[in-house]
Amino acid sequence: AQSVTQLGSHVSVSEGALVLLRCNYSSSVPPYLFWYVQYPNQGLQLLLKYTSAATLVKGINGFEAEFKKSETSFHLTKPSAHMSDAAEYFCAVTFSGGYQKVTFGTGTKLQVIP
Amino acid sequence: DAGVTQSPTHLIKTRGQQVTLRCSPKSGHDTVSWYQQALGQGPQFIFQYYEEEERQRGNFPDRFSGHQFPNYSSELNVNALLLGDSALYLCASRGLAGTSTDTQYFGPGTRLTVL
Numbered sequence: 001a002q003s004v005t006q007l008g009s010h011v012s013v014s015e016g017a018l019v020l021l022r023c024n025y026s027s028s029v030p031p032y033l034f035w036y037v038q039y040p041n042q043g044l045q046l047l048l049k050y051t052s053a054a055t056l057v058k059g060i061n062g063f064e065a066e067f068k069k070s071e072t073s074f075h076l077t078k079p080s081a082h083m084s085d086a087a088e089y090f091c092a093v094t095f096s097g098g099y100q101k102v103t104f105g106t107g108t109k110l111q112v113i114p
Numbered sequence: 115d116a117g118v119t120q121s122p123t124h125l126i127k128t129r130g131q132q133v134t135l136r137c138s139p140k141s142g143h144d145t146v147s148w149y150q151q152a153l154g155q156g157p158q159f160i161f162q163y164y165e166e167e168e169r170q171r172g173n174f175p176d177r178f179s180g181h182q183f184p185n186y187s188s189e190l191n192v193n194a195l196l197l198g199d200s201a202l203y204l205c206a207s208r209g210l211a212g213t214s215t216d217t218q219y220f221g222p223g224t225r226l227t228v229l
Contacts, residue, residue, distance in 0.1 A: 036220070043118075043204055044157070044220040090156055101147070101170045102206075102218060104156035 002027045004091045006105035014113050019063075019078040021108050023091030026072065033074040034092040034102070035065055044090065050074060061085070086112045116141070118221035120205050126227045127195050135190040135224045139207030145169075146188040147218065148180060149204040157204055163188055192226075200228045 007022040025031055032051045036044040048059025055067040065076045074091060091105040119138045127133050139146050145164045149157035159172035163182035182188045186207075192199055202223040209216055 034218075041225075043120075043222040044206075046217065046219065049217060101159040101162060101172065103159065104149075106156045107154075 002093050002103050004093045004105040006091050006108050010109045012111040013081045016080050019081045021076040021089050023074045024072050025093045031093045035076045036090045038088045081112045083112050118207050120221040120224050124225045128229050131195050132193045137188045137205030139186050140219050143207035143209045144186050145208045147206045148190045151202040195228045197228050
């Protein structure tokens with residue numbers, strides 16, 4: 001069975017500070033990993049994805065994530081937080097090929113303090 | 115490219131009623147999945163449709179059913195609504211596995227309130 005755990009349901013950072021959102025996964029086979037962002041009353045927008053190519057993945061809006069197999073982690077980072085980054089972020093896991101479902105974490109709400 | 119579209123955006127029903135939600139996938143996508151997102155939770159997988167057949171199903175009762183049409187659009191039906199069915203229902207589409215379209219994109223969702 002596949003699963004993801006997001007550490008910290010709420011994270012607060014100051015504007016301009018480093019953003020670090022944590023995600024650990026559990027998977028019996030090589031995973032595909034994703035980060036999605038959700039703004040209030042909206043659907044999910046894909047930030048970035050890891051599909052077994054480069055372990056450091058760059059996404060939109062200055063976000064990036066590093067796949068670390070030894071730590072089973074896929075943490076999301078951004079060097080400098082912007083007010084517009086305030087949203088909820090979801091880590092998700094699936095497998096390659098076929099009709100695999102995507103399993104989501106419980107989400108981390110990011111607050112950016114001016 | 116219109117992306118994934120869903121209708122309606124909001125819906126209010128009473129317990130015991132039935133509801134149908136609709137989804138049109140992103141251009142070039144042939145696989146549609148439905149998710150339920152309760153308030154303060156992550157999306158939970160309901161089921162996935164490909165070639166007009168249900169290919170995968172999550173832990174949801176038979177009250178939840180779906181359909182995919184030849185143009186790849188999809189419907190989610192929920193019968194005998196319960197208060198606990200109140201949630202944001204998200205539709206997601208993707209293309210052929212292992213290709214450039216093999217990334218899941220989400221629609222804006224339908225907010226269902228059951229009174």
